[in-house]
Amino acid sequence: MRLPIYIDQFEARKRYKDILHDTHKGLQGHALLIGGSYGKIGAITLASRAALRTGCGLVTAFVPKCGYEIIQISNPEVMVLTDVNKKYLSDMHYDFQPNAIAIGPGLGQALETQKAFYDFLVKQKSPLVVDADAINILAQNPEWLTLLPRQSILTPHPKELERLIGSWCNQEEKVTKARAFAQRYQIILVLKGGPTQVVFGQEFYENTTGNQALATAGSGDVLTGIIASLLAQSYSPIDAAILGVFIHGLTADLAVPKTGYESFIASTIIKYLGKAFLFIANETGIPKT
Numbered sequence: 001m002r003l004p005i006y007i008d009q010f011e012a013r014k015r016y017k018d019i020l021h022d023t024h025k026g027l028q029g030h031a032l033l034i035g036g037s038y039g040k041i042g043a044i045t046l047a048s049r050a051a052l053r054t055g056c057g058l059v060t061a062f063v064p065k066c067g068y069e070i071i072q073i074s075n076p077e078v079m080v081l082t083d084v085n086k087k088y089l090s091d092m093h094y095d096f097q098p099n100a101i102a103i104g105p106g107l108g109q110a111l112e113t114q115k116a117f118y119d120f121l122v123k124q125k126s127p128l129v130v131d132a133d134a135i136n137i138l139a140q141n142p143e144w145l146t147l148l149p150r151q152s153i154l155t156p157h158p159k160e161l162e163r164l165i166g167s168w169c170n171q172e173e174k175v176t177k178a179r180a181f182a183q184r185y186q187i188i189l190v191l192k193g194g195p196t197q198v199v200f201g202q203e204f205y206e207n208t209t210g211n212q213a214l215a216t217a218g219s220g221d222v223l224t225g226i227i228a229s230l231l232a233q234s235y236s237p238i239d240a241a242i243l244g245v246f247i248h249g250l251t252a253d254l255a256v257p258k259t260g261y262e263s264f265i266a267s268t269i270i271k272y273l274g275k276a277f278l279f280i281a282n283e284t285g286i287p288k289t
């Protein structure tokens with residue numbers, strides 16, 4: 001098997017773009033995060049907060065009606081659009097053009113949601129971030145995979161990946177199958193785990209940040225928000241995926257000396273995003289390459 005390209009501070013720094021001093025929220029990108037269902041509004045709450053803390057100018061969450069107050073109260077900076085349905089999404093309808101869309105955290109797999117996801121996919125032209133139940137819905141409806149815009153980023157954890165590509169006997173087979181899948185549908189696969197790997201065309205990357213503190217509910221939802229935010233800020237899909245997984249893991253490496261593994265939760269990732277960006281934006285004295 002070919003050796004991976006390691007996603008280290010140098011790979012991250014060469015992709016990182018400074019925030020310009022004369023920018024404004026209208027230039028910083030508008031991310032739309034679609035998901036949530038009754039009992040799982042937390043997933044989209046976390047993703048949208050992470051998107052804001054990753055630097056995009058505007059964030060809108062699209063959730064079923066039951067999520068409206070939850071998100072408005074917990075994230076006042078986030079705008080909220082609601083579905084006609086109370087407990088799960090049934091019509092992903094909005095009348096603005098976001099710079100990036102992520103779909104899936106907490107979405108559920110109700111039949112009406114599946115149908116709405118199909119209608120949504122048919123209309124999409126720009127790369128998406130596809131996570132969690134949106135991946136599970138694609139695994140149940142593989143013929144919809146051809147609807148994914150080129151260079152969409154899918155972020156499966158190992159179980160979601162298995163649903164999507166079938167099982168594997170060893171790491172080599174996993175990567176080979178993932179690569180064939182990514183090439184077939186012209187997508188980027190972020191294979192989450194410890195370590196997270198990224199598969200794109202002929203390239204195969206492996207992240208060097210992160211630790212077991214990330215084994216906590218919602219940490220993948222936060223990653224989805226981070227990648228969507230970078231995509232909204234005009235990072236290319238592969239740069240958004242690479243920088244996203246690096247920053248996400250880095251928060252855990254920076255936090256653990258203070259929090260320990262046990263008390264680290266998904267919100268801690270968001271809390272440490274600032275320190276992670278300072279590290280990447282060269283505040284440590286390490287030259288930017």
Ligand SMILES: NC(=O)C1=CN([C@@H]2O[C@H](COP(=O)(O)OP(=O)(O)OC[C@H]3O[C@@H](n4cnc5c(N)ncnc54)[C@H](O)[C@@H]3O)[C@@H](O)[C@H]2O)[C@@H](O)CC1
Binds near residue numbers: 107133157217218
């Ligand atoms: N606060 C919230 O609202 C939360 C909502 N969530 C949402 O809940 C829904 C279900 O997601 P889940 O991922 O929990 O359910 P899944 O059924 O997709 O995945 C859980 C299964 O995957 C296995 N698995 C997960 N990570 C693994 C790894 N690294 N190695 C091997 N096996 C692994 C688990 O053992 C379990 O069998 C999604 O929509 C998700 O976004 C979760 O993100 C948790 C937090």
Ligand SMILES: Nc1ncnc2c1ncn2[C@@H]1O[C@H](COP(=O)(O)OP(=O)(O)O)[C@@H](O)[C@H]1O
Binds near residue numbers: 196217221
């Ligand atoms: N032991 C570990 N070491 C490093 N990273 C981990 C570990 N366990 C989980 N993670 C990371 O945490 C995230 C978990 O994502 P996911 O399973 O989708 O969580 P959730 O759905 O609860 O948000 C992924 O980014 C994964 O790489």
Ligand SMILES: [Mg+2]
Binds near residue numbers: 131132157220221
């Ligand atoms: Mg997940």
